[in-house]
Ligand SMILES: NC(=O)C1=CN([C@@H]2O[C@H](COP(=O)(O)OP(=O)(O)OC[C@H]3O[C@@H](n4cnc5c(N)ncnc54)[C@H](O)[C@@H]3O)[C@@H](O)[C@H]2O)C=CC1
């Protein structure tokens with residue numbers, strides 16, 4: 483007898499979960515898409531065993547249902563599932579970046595024999611869609627579960643066991659506390675990144691040197707500003723009460739800097755940097771998770787077809803994991819600059835050495 487996993491919304495997170503579970507002993511992974519184009523894409527990528535546009539077909543007989551759609555659609559999916567016949571003992575979970583609203587809706591819909599356990603894998607990226615899905619996405623990341631007190635321990639353990647395939651570390655957190663903490667460490671930083679990029683974008687409209695010179699630190703702290711607008715619209719609206727508080731505190735923090743500058747308070751500025759330095763130094767070891775920055779190298783590449791594939795292959799055969807690659811400049815007959823991003827410093831160093839040995843000019 484196989485265990486059926488239904489995944490609703492096979493994008494970055496749903497697709498990555500599907501990849502972690504597909505092919506494992508006794509598991510069958512069925513993807514549900516809301517559009518025929520998505521169905522075609524996920525079948526082409528081979529991330530699921532079967533795919534369907536029918537909610538009934540996906541949900542019927544499922545042992546586990548993962549809701550991996552945008553946060554703004556989660557409650558609607560819970561309501562729709564509530565009208566379907568589900569297998570007794572079925573576990574419904576989600577991967578949304580906020581947990582309080584979905585937990586409250588699930589509690590109001592609760593029905594005997596069906597267990598809802600909210601979830602949030604704290605790993606991802608600014609990319610989206612099934613094309614960005616990866617088996618490795620959750621490895622070593624935290625995966626938060628937010629069961630309500632009435633979820634039987636047996637059901638929680640079944641989900642925990644299944645999620646072992648993600649190689650993530652499971653942590654149990656209260657949904658309201660989750661939203662407060664994740665608001666501060668993930669949602670607020672996304673707002674700040676977007677606001678900063680847009681501020682510079684406005685300056686750039688009257689002087690293109692802003693964009694030309696923007697590099698280093700600016701790029702580091704604004705990577706997440708490239709995140710999907712719809713996904714983030716839903717997250718911010720869902721956690722708006724927490725974020726309004728956090729933004730008031732943020733205004734105060736920034737107000738502090740305004741005062742330090744107005745007062746030319748050098749000692750105060752030093753103290754602010756020292757305090758931040760100390761706390762940042764105490765953060766846990768770099769692990770996959772929210773707001774992990776990448777290690778980038780840049781190489782000059784001649785603009786001819788196949789060069790990107792060659793470089794990717796060179797790194798692939800040496801098992802150097804490339805997280806992202808981007809052509810920064812590419813005009814005919816002009817050498818392009820390729821940016822290669824790595825999650826681990828060691829991988830970046832190995833890539834640099836290898837590409838240099840092949841004769842490429844590499845900049846860090
Ligand atoms: N992007 C990230 O790094 C992380 C995202 N999450 C959460 O995971 C969930 C999915 O996000 P991603 O996989 O990043 O997004 P994605 O855009 O890659 O995937 C979303 C999936 O939902 C489907 N979808 C979109 N609109 C829909 C609608 N109206 N009805 C039904 N299906 C719809 C899409 O076709 C796609 O398959 C969100 O709730 C997000 O908050 C959680 C952890 C990390």
Ligand SMILES: O=C(O)C(=O)Cc1ccc(O)cc1
Nearest residue numbers: 579605606607608772773774
């Ligand atoms: O790219 C990053 O660093 C992220 O922060 C990705 C991310 C986005 C949303 C989440 O709920 C969790 C992780």
